[in-house]
Amino acid sequence: MAKKRSGLGRGLNALIPEMEKTERDAQSSRKSIMEIDANLIKTNPNQPRKHFDKNKIEELALSVKRHGIMQPVIVMPDGEGYRIVAGERRYRAARKANLKSLPCIIREVEASEGMELALIENLQREDLNPIEEAMAFKQLMDEHGMTQEKVAEVAGKSRPYVANMVRLLGLEEKMRNLIVGGELTGGHGRTLLGLPSEEKRALLAQKIIKNGWSVREAEKQVKTMLSEKPKSGASATKEEDNEIFAMEEVLRERFATKVHIKNGTKNRGKIEISYHGLDEFERIMKLLRK
Numbered sequence: 001m002a003k004k005r006s007g008l009g010r011g012l013n014a015l016i017p018e019m020e021k022t023e024r025d026a027q028s029s030r031k032s033i034m035e036i037d038a039n040l041i042k043t044n045p046n047q048p049r050k051h052f053d054k055n056k057i058e059e060l061a062l063s064v065k066r067h068g069i070m071q072p073v074i075v076m077p078d079g080e081g082y083r084i085v086a087g088e089r090r091y092r093a094a095r096k097a098n099l100k101s102l103p104c105i106i107r108e109v110e111a112s113e114g115m116e117l118a119l120i121e122n123l124q125r126e127d128l129n130p131i132e133e134a135m136a137f138k139q140l141m142d143e144h145g146m147t148q149e150k151v152a153e154v155a156g157k158s159r160p161y162v163a164n165m166v167r168l169l170g171l172e173e174k175m176r177n178l179i180v181g182g183e184l185t186g187g188h189g190r191t192l193l194g195l196p197s198e199e200k201r202a203l204l205a206q207k208i209i210k211n212g213w214s215v216r217e218a219e220k221q222v223k224t225m226l227s228e229k230p231k232s233g234a235s236a237t238k239e240e241d242n243e244i245f246a247m248e249e250v251l252r253e254r255f256a257t258k259v260h261i262k263n264g265t266k267n268r269g270k271i272e273i274s275y276h277g278l279d280e281f282e283r284i285m286k287l288l289r290k
Contacts, residue, residue, distance in 0.1 A: 033072050035101045040081040041073070043088055051129065051180060052092060060093035069094060072103040074121075082106065086121040116144055120154055130186030131176050134165040141166075164190055172198055175205060184208060187215035194222045199246035206249075255284055 073087035084091055085107060094102050109117065119136045128136065137155070140146045148166075152159045168179065168189045175192060178184040184192075188208055192201045204225070208218050244261050251259040251271070258274040275281045 032105055033103050034106065036075065036082060036104045037101050038091075038095060038099060041075060041091060041102065041104070042078060042081055042083045043091070044084045051132070052089065057089065057092050057096060060089060061096035064090075064093050064097040064099065069099075069103055072105045074107055074117075075104045076107050076109055085109075085117045116140065129180050129182075130165065130168055130189065131180050134168045137162050137166050138169060167193060172201070175201060178205060178209070185215065188218055191215055191218045191222055194219075195225060197243070199243045199250070200225060202249065203243075203246040255287055257284065 069090055071087070071090065073090050074085040075082035076085050077083075082104065091102065107117070119140055137148075137151050140151050140154075141148065146154075148159050148162045151157075152162045155162070165186065168176070168186060170193060171179075171189055175184070175189060179186060179189050184205060188205075192204060195201045195204060204218065204221055207213065207221065211217075213221070244263055248259050248261055251261075251273075255273055257280065260272040260274075262270040262272070264270070273284060275284055
């Protein structure tokens, strides 16, 4: 049996009581491991990990071929088969290695409790990216009626930590994807939330990535951007230029062509979309009609 990790709160041990550490119980635990047909095992739709690194799965599959699965997959009964509670990476690697069966431990738990276990097990492994962790926290609250205090307790985190992670879900999908991809950290994401508009967040995110800014430097940039005041006069202010640039970037991505915004006076201006040939013109018109 794995040693209890320190600093993890109640976690899985709160939902799956620990067996007494006696020789008799140890023998019983070993007997509870069963070989189950791989075709009878289903993945868990509530798995908080959404991104599985293909290269790491390949490496794990090679290890499984040579040494087998060293740690059983935890499953729960589900209809005529079983659903994974913990160990989906091992399951995926085993399927890739063409294993016909997997060593499993069957947990007789209610469906809702099994979902909680799947979420908490992944949280305790500390191998989720910040967005996956935030989604897991929110799912525990929304679907299982947990308060932030309860989530913090079972995950071994502080309540402010849980609250700050959930805040990341307020970012636009593009910003969240940058965090999932490792281009921005969760700390960068929380800093971006200090800006009032999507355009400003997109602009600062680009600068953070380009310049390799730390969270502290990003926080300084946010303070600077928030303290900038519009200047009077016909020419656009620096803030307006930044916003226009960010909006042009959004439109360039949308239409996959050059887009130029001309900001005039009295809230008037022009948006110029470039095209080269009738085929590209028709493609852009289809996008505009959507």
